[in-house]
Amino acid sequence: MHPYPSIPSLDSAADELLEDGHLWIQELIDGDLLRFRIDGSGGLQFGDRSRLLSPDDIPMEYRYATQCVERSLDYEAALSADLDGVVFYGVATYQRTVPYDWDRIPPVLGINVWDGERFLPPDTVEQAFKRLGLDPINTFAREVRATDFDPESYTVPESNWYDGQAYGVVLRSKSGNRAAIQAEQFREPEETQPTAPDPAKIVDEFATPGRLERAAATLSEQGGAPESDALFDHLFDRLLRQEHRALVEGNADLGRVRARLSKRINDSLTN
Incomplete structure (x- = not known):
């Protein structure tokens, strides 16, 4: 290439x-x-x-x-x-x-x-x-x-x-x-080392009810069903993109991030 x-x-x-x-x-x-x-x-x-x-x-x-x-x-x-x-x-x-x-x-x-x-x-x-x-x-x-x-x-x-x-x-x-x-x-960005994040806090601030509703609507517009797995796939990589410094550079426990996001999605679908 x-x-x-x-x-x-x-x-x-x-x-x-x-x-x-x-x-x-x-x-x-x-x-x-x-x-x-x-x-x-x-x-x-x-x-x-x-x-x-x-x-x-x-x-x-x-x-x-x-x-x-x-x-x-x-x-x-x-x-x-x-x-x-x-x-x-x-x-x-x-x-x-x-x-x-x-x-x-x-x-x-x-x-x-x-x-x-x-x-x-x-x-x-x-x-x-x-x-x-x-x-x-x-x-x-x-x-x-x-x-x-x-x-x-x-x-x-x-x-x-x-x-x-x-x-x-x-x-x-x-x-x-x-x-x-x-x-x-x-030109000379301040060099700051990301601090160890609180995965629960980051996920909760990201996965608001409004964002979950918009994600479900987006999936529906694209012809997909807003089910748990589809919503998770749609939102997880978006979360990593938006919070890259804290989650990736800060070496967050992505297992905990996944679990917390999954719970937020499941709770939204059952409420």
């Missing part, structure tokens, strides 16, 4: 990025790279930045994102296209530094497409993800004259996904040049 090169800072980017042409300015998301491709039968293969991911051993930070792709992908549109050699790239979103609104931000946001020979321009990338039924990264500004962009006076705008400044922006040209500008407040 074709690799995805790191996005350089503006200081390290190619000089021609700001010398000619037009720029798309897109939100830089605080997440991890997720690659995927679709074979001729509609099968999906996933990878992170450096390796392929086994279907039986998806890392916790990618589980909700890969499930989103599998569930949301328009397989009819995918199979009607020639996707030989095509690789899609997205950002898997989970709790890291930025306090995103986890009820709004998609589990994966599409950022680029390799067509087998080159990376596609941003407008084509946006259309490609929409055709597949997936969300592309949000764009703050389109077709900005490169020579008019002044990095010295530029201020990173408010995020599309929470009430606060974006993690940064990515400048992209249709010729393939890119650069990232990170918001000042996130």
